[in-house]
Amino acid sequence: MARTQGSHSEITGPRVREAAMRLFARHGFAAVSMRQIATEVGVQAGALYNYTPDKQSLLFDLMREHMDALLDAWQQEDPGGTDARARLEAFTRFHIRFNTRRADAVFVSYMELRNLTGENFAAVTELRRIYETRLEEILRAGQDAGVFTLAEPRITAMAVIALLTGVNTWYRDAGRLKLDEVETLYWDMVRRLVGG
Amino acid sequence: MARTQGSHSEITGPRVREAAMRLFARHGFAAVSMRQIATEVGVQAGALYNYTPDKQSLLFDLMREHMDALLDAWQQEDPGGTDARARLEAFTRFHIRFNTRRADAVFVSYMELRNLTGENFAAVTELRRIYETRLEEILRAGQDAGVFTLAEPRITAMAVIALLTGVNTWYRDAGRLKLDEVETLYWDMVRRLVGG
Known part of the structure; x- marks a missing residue:
């Protein structure tokens, strides 16, 4: 379908990123072409390059944004303070909630590390x-306060x-256990x- | 390079499976062609079909064999008996040892579930x-014997x-900790x- 120049403004970042994330998760980065992503968004392939220089940049942006969002969201939810047990419970519940809501991003972020260039790999890592x-x-704070007992905090x-x-x-959302019950377990x- | 009919006998199962596993792990199932696998093995593409009917069968065989090997190996290592704690320790050490030695297979088995046909997916699952x-x-045996305390044994x-x-x-093999130290941790x- 022919598009006018004006329709290029429809190529918003979120639409391109959502389509790319969905296709990468379904087929894998190497099997997805910029043309497929453009078709999914509903624009011509050339128009996509107004938004992103290439597929590698798109993958890197997706993986970096996922990690940035994770770090920002945790910074918001971290109760801070000196109660390491309360902070660890908050972290546990946060991590489960954040990641179950972003299954495609979690899957792509793990699976496609192999397809990042050296520089991009280093940044995401x-x-x-x-x-x-x-x-x-x-964990170290809890260890120092004597509320946790563990070897090798990093591991x-x-x-x-x-x-x-x-x-x-x-x-699964429709499963026997509600998410807050899973968090508690x-x-x-x-x-x-x-x-x- | 031209091959004689006789060279078909060189296409042993293990060589095809090793090449396919390596390529699927590196690039993803959808991005790898039968031609690439043949090149990696060092035969013509047509010769590969003497060994496997198609790429889906090859993927399914790899994933099924990985799980069969895992189940067989655990059956060998399971000490059995009534000491649930000893069996759980054996399981822990076994699982780490088995999987760290088969990183590509573990990666492919997780990542490529999405590319199995319905019937094959059901069999691997x-x-x-x-x-x-x-x-x-x-876990249930240990719970019944009063040596473990846990909710939801399946989860x-x-x-x-x-x-x-x-x-x-x-x-990593060259890392600070030896594998048996990791098992103990x-x-x-x-x-x-x-x-x-």
Whole structure:
């Protein structure tokens, strides 16, 4: 379908990113063309390049924005203060809620690390490292305060994140358990895992 | 390079499967062609069809064989008996050892569920369910014997598997910790998680 120049203004960032995320999650980055993304958005392929220089930049933007959103949202939800147990419970509930609502982004962020260029890989890996460090700091604070007993805070942080992200592989909104019940179950596991 | 008919006998199953696994892990199932797999094996594309009818069958075979190998290996290693704590420790160490040695297979098995046909998806999902049930039975046995304290044995089994599989995202052979030290760290976490 022919489009006028004017329709280029319809190519908003969110529409392109949503379409790309959906297609990358369904087919994998390497199997999706800029033409497919343009078709999904409903514009001509050439018009897409007004928004993004190439597919690599689009993938990198998606992965970076996902991590930025995660870090920002946690900064909002972190109760702070000296009660490491309360902060760890808040982190547990936050991580499950944030990630179950963004299944495609979580899947793409894990799966497509392999397709980032060296520089982009380093940038995304650094954001992941920062997120792990947020949790590690809570674990160390709890350890110092004598409320947690654990070896290797860094590895424990990565283990807890893997445990919590695993909810995405089985949780369904229509399932037997409500999300807040799932959060409570996992908080019970995390609390015991750190000797809390 | 021209090949004689005789060279078809060189297309052994293991060579085709190794090449396909490596390429699927690197690029994703949808982006890899039978021609690429043939090139990687060093035969003409047509020769590949003597071994497998199509790419879907190849993917399904890889994923089914991975799960069959996992189930068989655990059956060998499971100490059995009535000591649920000893069985859970054996499971923890086994799962980490088995999966860190098969990073590509673990990655493909998680990532490419989306590309299985309905029937193949059901078959692989059933094998995963059986593996989860092996662990769930240990957790229930420990609960009945009063050595574990946990709610929701099924969800706990899935949580423990996610926790343990997470080792693949960070463990490197050349790293600071040896694999048996990692196993011990994770066993400590799992033991506490189940209230053992």
